Amino acid sequence: MSDRVSIKIPRPLYVRLQQVIGDSGFSSPTDFIVFVLRDLVGTLEPERLGELSQDELVAVRKKLENLGYL
């Protein structure tokens, strides 16, 4: 099974992306879209929002307790 799926976007947008990427180094609109989406999703992850994950929370609490701050 392929590890890729197809997503449909409006053709005018696809054509516009072809123009936008121009000589930017991206080999296709697909590569560009994957790059942008990966970046966008990354910014929405907890650590990107400055939040602590559950594991980090436990570790930080322990660290602060050892320092006598909590």
Next chain:
Amino acid sequence: MIEAHGGRLISRIANESEQDRWREELPDLKHVTLNRRELSDVEMIATGAMSPLEGFMSQRDYEHVCEHGRLANGIPWTIPITLAVSSELIAAEQITVGENVALQDIEGTVFAVLEIADIYKVDKDHEAQTVLKTTDTAHPGVAYLQKTGDTYLGGRITMLQRPTHDRFEDFRLDPRETRFLFKEKGWDTVAAFQTRNPIHRAHEYLQKCALELVDALLIHPIMGETKSDDIPPDVRLECYNALLKGYYPAGRVAMSILPAAMRYAGPREAIFHAIIRKNYGCTHFIVGRDHAGVGGYYGTYDAHHIFKEFEALELGITPLFFDHAFYCNSCENMASQKTCPHGSDQHVFLSGTKIREMLSNGESLPPEFTRPEVSEILERHYSNEAVTVGS
């Protein structure tokens, strides 16, 4: 909780999927070796201490910072955060915009990757003059610029591995961790105190004045690269611990190490230090006399005056300005030029040279100047140093 500078606390620490992706690419990447300051900058950027920066500055940001003390988008930022390489390296390795490079330390351990968005040549004298206000090579910041490459690489970084610290690991708290601490403790207002020296009674006085106004105090010593004649970090930490144990309310004070490198940029660094502390969640920042100064390059209160160049709202963190403080024999307490009516003959003040001289001779510092516990630690340090130098 106070917002990070620019509105969002940045994290450029690779998560699991990013680690996998970058580790696959690493064998094909060219390598750039960082010095200690650049390595500490990577750590500061990645943990969000330098929010809103996500990497080393592009030419546009760099020029705006040098000329205007702001990023290209207008956000206050007074110190260039740059990655210097030689033009020979760029040519030899054929490094180009758009490619990714691995960032390693001198031992070859890769800590981060840089997505190169900009490669630009710089005029170091111009940078020194605009940022450090001098081109005198006796200034440690100018000397640093002179010995680093003439070309800067700009672009976003992703940290794959934390730089290793052989000491004080427990005392290293990232912005997300100090923010968590403040929230857990219910501290709405926290004043940060920046230091690269042992804390004498004058500093203690400023901190306690601040503590009268806010919920808590964060003692935030710089333990990144400092001058060779500064007191070593382990000795300073011992001094801070002795003071905290004996003279500060445990439930309202925390100490954490800041991994930043000193720039000795005086007033500009005062703004920079304030912004960094805002990212750590502090609402107030103590600015004393000659903050981040060195030699006679800056006026005693230049670091106070520079705050007038920015609107309070755009900085977000409130500076707490303090004049020169001392013990006054007539007042019989700590005071400053603002509060004491007596002449300087009544003030107990020792210059750095005098302190070093007394300690080197095995003399204790007067208790009006330094707490005995701190004096004892410093005396021990200087006597060990004398043995080392003499042997």
